[in-house]
Each structure stands twice: as C-alpha cells, then as structure tokens.
C-alpha cells in the first residue's frame with residue numbers, strides 16, 4: 001500500500017490534496033510527469049500529474065478534483081490509509097530551459113500541475129509571470145504556492161469575486177500586448193488550453209499545454225490516450241503529456257474525453273463539468 | 282499381417298475423445314471457460330490412441346521438446362503425478378500451454394496419426410495432467426539448489442520472464458521480477474480472456490514461483506521507476522528483459538480517433554486485467570457495442586470478437602483482408618468463434634471510419650480484396666479490388682492488426698542494440714544482448730509470437746545466465 005501522510009481539502013471540498021509515501025517515484029519524478037493511482041482491488045487506474053515531490057521524505061503530492069466515481073472514492077481515503085497501486089513517474093518531463101520571459105497560465109486543478117513547472121522555470125533563470133484563474137474566489141487553489149513560484153502573479157475569477165473580473169485569456173492578452181513573451185505554458189480545462197493556444201498563435205508565441213486524456217496503462221501499450229498533434233497520432237502517456245498547443249486538435253480531445261460519460265453518468269474527467277461553464281463564455 | 286500391425290491399425294481407427302465444451306449459445310453470453318476439460322477416464326482413453334513412436338514427430342514439433350509419448354504413457358498408466366512431473370522437466374507452464382499453444386501447427390500437426398486422421402489430443406492431455414495436479418497434487422515444491430548469493434532481475438512478468446524466474450530460483454539464485462502493471466502475468470493476464478485461460482491459473486503459477494522464493498515487484502516500470510543501470514548499481518548481476526511487444530498498431534486511415542475505436546490491447550486490458558465486464562461492480566468502464574467490427578484475423582482478433590459477444594453485442598463481424606486459410610489464429614479459436622455466431626468478412630479491408638456529429642463511430646467503409654502474388658512471408662498478398670467499396674454500420678470497432686516493440690524501456694537504455702523494427706538484437710543460442718549482463722527473450726526479440734516460444738527463449742536465456750553467474754560472461 002502507498003500510504004497517505006497528509007490530506008487537505010480545498011475549493012469547498014471539491015479539490016483534494018494527498019501527500020503519498022512513494023519513495024522510488026519521489027526520487028525520480030521531474031516537473032510535468034504524472035503517476036497512475038488505483039485505490040483498491042476493483043479500482044480504476046487514474047492518471048494524475050504530480051503537484052510537488054519531496055525526495056527526502058519520500059513523498060509525492062497529487063491534487064485532484066472530485067468529478068467521478070473514482071475521484072469520489074479517492075476522497076474517502078484518510079491519512080493512514082492509502083492507494084493499493086501507484087505507478088510512475090510516467091510521461092516526459094517538461095523541458096526546462098532559460099528562455100527569457102515565460103508566462104504560466106493555470107485554470108482549475110491545472111494550477112496544481114502548473115506549479116512545479118512554474119517553479120522550475122523560475123529556478124532556471126526565466127522571468128516568470130503566472131496567471132491563475134477559477135470560477136469564483138473559493139475555488140481558487142495554491143495562490144501562495146504560485147506566488148512564491150513566480151515573479152508576478154495575476155489572479156482572475158469568472159465572477160469577479162477576487163482578483164481581476166474575467167478569464168485568464170484576458171489577462172494573458174494584456175501581457176502579450178505589452179511585452180515580448182518567449183513561452184506560454186497553459187494547463188487547465190481543455191477549453192481553456194484551446195483558447196489560450198488560439199490567442200498565443202495570433203501572437204506567434206510558442207505554447208506548451210499538458211493533456212490529460214483517458215488512460216489505462218500509461219506506458220504506451222493501449223493507445224487509449226492518443227491525441228492528434230499536427231495531424232499525427234501521439235500517445236499522451238509516453239510522447240507527452242506536454243505538446244505544442246498550436247498543433248493539438250483540442251476538439252477531438254474533448255470528444256474523446258467524453259467516451260465514458262454515458263457509462264458513468266458522471267464523467268471520468270473534469271471536462272464534462274467544465275465544458276458547460278466554458279461554453280457559456 | 283503381424284499382430285503388432287493390427288494393434289496399430291486398431292488404434293488408428295479409434296477416434297479422438299471429444300473435449301467437452303459449453304454449448305455455443307450459452308457460452309457466448311458468459312465468461313466461463315469454454316472447454317471444461319477431460320475426465321481421468323477420457324484422458325486414459327485418449328492416451329491409449331498414442332502409438333508410442335520410436336521417432337516421435339510430435340516431439341520434433343514441440344518448441345521446447347517435451348517428451349510427449351513419455352507423459353502420455355504415464356497418463357495411460359494412470360500415474361498422473363508422474364505425468365505432470367515429467368512435463369515439468371521441459372515446460373513449467375503446462376496448464377497454460379495445454380490451453381493456448383497452437384498445437385495444430387506444432388506437436389499435433391506432426392503426430393503420425395494426423396496423416397490419416399485425427400492426431401492424438403496432446404494439448405488436451407497436457408491440460409488434464411496440469412489441472413489434475415492443481416486439484417489433487419500435494420503442491421510440493423521442486424528441490425532448490427544451495428544459495429549462490431547471486432542476484433538476478435527479471436523485467437516483465439509474462440511467460441518469458443516467469444520462465445527465467447522459475448529456472449533461476451531453482452538453481453539457487455536470488456530472483457526479483459519487476460512488472461509495470463499492478464499484477465503479474467503479461468499477456469496471459471491482460472490479453473488472453475478468462476473464457477480461454479482462467480486468471481486463477483495464471484495467479485497460481487505466479488504463486489508457485491513466489492513460494493519458491495521469487496520476489497515480484499509490481500508497479501515497476503523499468504526505464505522510468507528504475508533504469509537497468511540502477512538495477513546493476515543495486516547489486517543485480519544479471520538482468521533478463523521479457524517486456525513483450527506491447528505497442529498497438531492502428532490502421533492509420535481517416536477517422537481512427539473517433540470515440541468507439543479501440544486497440545485490442547486497450548479493449549482486452551479493460552476486460553481482462555481491469556475486469557471491466559463486471560462494471561459497475563468494478564470501477565473501470567468498457568464500451569458495450571451493439572454492432573461490433575473487429576479488424577484482424579489472429580488470436581487477438583478472435584479474443585476481441587468473442588469478448589464483444591459476451592459483453593452483449595447483437596452482431597460481431599470480423600473483417601480480415603486475407604482468406605480463411607491465411608488466418609493466423611489457432612484453429613480452435615476460429616472454430617469456436619464461428620460456432621458462437623461471429624461473422625467472418627474475409628478478403629475485406631477498411632478504408633475509412635464514419636462518425637456522427639458527436640465524434641462517435643457509426644460505421645465504416647470497406648473495400649473488397651483479392652489475393653495476388655505471395656509476399657515475403659510466403660502468404661499471397663491481398664490487393665484491393667477497384668470500385669468495390671461498400672459501407673457497413675457499427676458502433677464499436679476493435680483494431681487487432683498487430684503490435685510492435687514498445688520503445689519505453691529500450692529508449693532509456695541506449696547501449697542495447699535494436700533491429701530496424703525496434704526489437705532487441707540477441708544472440709539466438711544464448712539470448713545475450715549487446716549490453717553486458719543483459720539478456721532478452723520472448724516477443725520483445727521476435728515480435729509478437731507465442732507463449733511457448735517466449736518460454737523457450739526464457740529457458741535458453743536462463744541457462745546462459747546461470748553459466749555467466751557461475752563462470753563469467
């Protein structure tokens with residue numbers, strides 16, 4: 001068993017943080033990589049990108065939104081209990097490099113995934129501007145973490161209850177209008193990544209997105225995670241999870257994420273819920 | 282005419298004892314095993330058909346050289362305990378092989394009786410001996426050599442890796458198996474369905490190895506969780522790679538990313554490893570198509586088609602681009618599939634998938650094929666018949682057109698030499714790779730093949746590894 005040593009609820013209990021004992025993975029993991037977790041014998045294999053790791057304590061941290069059967073089950077696990085299986089680190093690490101100015105854009109639980117990348121970009125000597133957004137103030141996560149991981153932090157809420165009233169794309173546009181940006185990293189709901197990529201394409205700014213399609217093994221043996229990137233099939237678990245946002249077919253990804261919506265009535269992924277809110281925008 | 286010849290003729294005239302099976306209509310809706318197995322009486326009866334040839338063709342046809350007339354004689358004499366021990370000397374997974382080996386092209390294909398009629402049912406007898414031991418045996422472990430103090434790592438818990446583990450633990454080495462999935466067994470577990478190979482048998486075989494002292498570390502993706510060089514640093518002196526050929530191939534035709542198109546690997550892994558056929562009792566879902574098309578003609582295609590039927594499909598069609606004769610599936614599987622009502626669309630190839638506005642599969646366009654000149658494999662190459670396109674409806678398509686080498690491990694180990702398809706280059710007589718202290722065998726060397734060939738490769742490598750550990754490279 002992989003023991004949970006710390007557990008915290010955020011966003012009014014819709015988002016949960018787990019620190020999990022997994023010394024081998026903690027030692028190896030790099031920003032951008034993910035793990036697959038399975039709660040018990042009959043559980044589903046769920047991929048989650050790590051929010052941070054502490055190799056000395058042998059722990060990894062994941063932050064997930066409670067959206068379906070499996071994440072609801074994860075939420076019932078208390079400190080001292082744990083996951084039957086944790087596999088990783090999987091996927092390619094983010095390519096961290098000194099480029100100049102980097103803007104890191106995060107939405108929803110995507111902020112958790114964005115956080116280690118933001119920190120690493122800063123450590124590599126980049127000037128890092130972070131933009132994080134949520135529907136409303138209480139749903140915002142990791143504000144303090146992101147503040148320390150970046151040089152400049154912008155906050156947006158859809159309802160204006162905190163920070164700037166509006167979407168992360170608005171804040172991003174203002175920055176792109178003002179200054180030269182070398183890279184944008186966008187991680188969040190698929191529609192958010194889609195619109196960010198659309199925007200940065202107009203400005204010709206290279207953009208990395210981290211995709212979270214449905215997965216089974218996470219090692220390249222099932223092809224369930226395939227995504228179209230630049231018209232070519234890529235397996236997100238081994239070729240990604242990060243890709244060039246200007247090349248990704250987001251509409252296809254959105255459709256593929258809904259493959260099991262009917263079966264579960266609730267969706268496997270955060271997508272179904274968030275899709276609605278984004279389509280209203 | 283001598284007395285001996287008449288006895289021989291009598292034996293040849295006896296027909297094969299039929300394997301009892303679940304009725305096609307019944308079994309097509311459940312996941313229980315299809316053949317139910319010989320009884321002791323049936324086995325003795327079938328064993329009596331064996332002519333005990335002086336130069337037995339069957340043994341020649343067996344990739345690992347099991348002494349077939351030897352164990353059949355023991356069954357005939359009713360000494361089942363000795364029979365299974367006799368098989369074990371050459372084959373450590375008889376309960377598996379008796380069920381999944383392509384006997385018709387191996388032992389049974391070479392049996393002298395096959396010339397005039399039906400060969401001895403060697404596979405059924407092998408299965409009987411193994412099942413009898415599981416039900417009635419003492420479970421006593423084979424003797425183990427004195428500890429050598431050497432540490433061995435096996436990567437991949439499929440038939441190749443498990444064979445190496447079993448052989449080397451008995452030779453006194455310390456053996457740890459690293460498996461990427463959360464359970465050991467390889468294709469035996471995630472690929473071959475319950476109705477053909479009950480998972481309990483796989484679990485028992487692994488348990489047997491664990492009782493012998495083999496350590497199995499699941500959730501270990503070698504190349505990611507740990508690298509080969511790190512394993513050497515941890516004190517492992519020899520490493521065997523049996524990681525299989527797990528990279529799914531797709532058709533690469535338009536529409537392939539529509540919802541409702543799955544690789545056979547994904548479909549079967551959901552069904553078998555994740556037991557998604559029990560959904561919602563288990564958490565992993567699986568698409569339940571009503572009108573299912575399976576692409577391919579091998580065992581994997583048959584397993585996918587028969588799984589779809591058991592998951593409640595009204596109609597399952599198998600689309601294969603060559604003719605029935607060229608189908609690589611075991612004869613028994615193709616036969617069982619037809620009995621269960623799977624329709625074969627032969628000499629047919631898909632050209633594109635058709636989706637609806639929600640991105641879900643609703644049909645596909647196919648084209649008729651005809652057989653042209655033989656290709657490199659000696660099989661006649663199918664060529665498209667111009668203008669013969671036609672459409673079929675379907676709501677689920679399983680792509681079972683083969684697998685390739687998964688680069689996950691090999692790309693993290695640059696000093697392994699690969700061939701042009703990405704498979705690991707080894708010395709056939711020993712299984713040695715180009716990296717010192719590393720052996721490989723099974724599908725990752727040959728490309729997708731068979732359980733018994735993977736086991737045979739494992740045995741060759743185990744012998745070479747033992748020699749290395751005791752005497753040097």
Ligand SMILES: Cc1cc2nc3c(=O)[nH]c(=O)nc-3n(C[C@H](O)[C@H](O)[C@H](O)COP(=O)(O)OP(=O)(O)OC[C@H]3O[C@@H](n4cnc5c(N)ncnc54)[C@H](O)[C@@H]3O)c2cc1C
Nearest residue numbers: 437439440441461467468472503525723724730731732735
């Ligand atoms: C659906 C299906 C039906 C089949 N039917 C038959 C049949 O009827 N008869 C027959 O003889 N053959 C059949 N085969 C083929 C047969 O199963 C294979 O040839 C055989 O299993 C190969 O054995 P292997 O040990 O080389 O690899 P595998 O059985 O593929 O095992 C490899 C193992 O390595 C693990 N692994 C992979 N990468 C890593 C890594 N980096 N780190 C750690 N572990 C790793 C995998 O998870 C897997 O458990 C079938 C195959 C399939 C897919």
Ligand code: SF4
Nearest residue numbers: 331332334339392393
């Ligand atoms: S070839 Fe057939 S008859 Fe001869 S020994 Fe083998 S199984 Fe028996």
Ligand code: FES
Nearest residue numbers: 218220222223237
């Ligand atoms: S999750 Fe199976 S190939 Fe990526």
